[in-house]
Amino acid sequence: MGLYREQGVVLRTIKLGESDRIVSIVTAGRGKIRGVAKGVRKTKSRFGARLEPLSHVSLLVYEGRDLDTISQAESIDHFRAIREDLDRMASAMTMLEVVDQVAQPDEANPRLYQMLVSALRALAERPAPLLMPAFFWKLLSLEGAHPLLAECAVCGSTADLVAFDLSLGGVLCRDCRSGRPITPEAIALVRRVLEGGLAGALNEPASPVTAEVDALAAWSIEQHLERRLRSLHVLDH
Ligand SMILES: [Zn+2]
Structure with missing residues (x-):
């Protein structure tokens, strides 16, 4: 003591x-x-x-x-700047809820802490459509759930990748497909987030592709945590 x-x-x-x-x-x-x-x-x-x-x-x-x-x-x-903006506050609360689920008592995880502080600083300075989803993808990777994105997670095929299911390991080809559909553009964008192109990805304006990547990130993090995130669905009703 x-x-x-x-x-x-x-x-x-x-x-x-x-x-x-x-x-x-x-x-x-x-x-x-x-x-x-x-x-x-x-x-x-x-x-x-x-x-x-x-x-x-x-x-x-x-x-x-x-x-x-x-x-x-x-x-x-x-x-x-986050507290004064409802959308930013909703994103921040969702990130805090996820970190609360992932962080363990008496188990130092400086990378998790640093990722959260960096994401909150970025959110305060310049919110971006991919900021919260990028945080989720990075967190999944930190948690050991880094998705396969270049080949089918079941059969290894690199052609015709059309679906995504984190519980199976990542992207899936047409023959192995389950989970949710994913477009080639969304696969490319998740790869940029996870493979060194984060700064550029955060410059992406809102588009159907960023929305797709956002929805897949939220679904995957909920799948990983095996629970729905309260703060993510506050604005649904
Ligand atoms: Zn396959």
């Missing part, structure tokens, strides 16, 4: 008693941590304002037997 410092992004908070919250944070060095933040539900709590979901914070934490206690929180970035 002791005191530690970490940087992290607040994923979600839940109420605890009259005035406290339990805050889940993905950190650079300790994976996902859960800490009690005392007194944060009082109005005008600046400490509480720094510990809202999405906030990028520098923390001083007391290690506890079951739950840690957040002693100090300094804001690194509040991502105001």
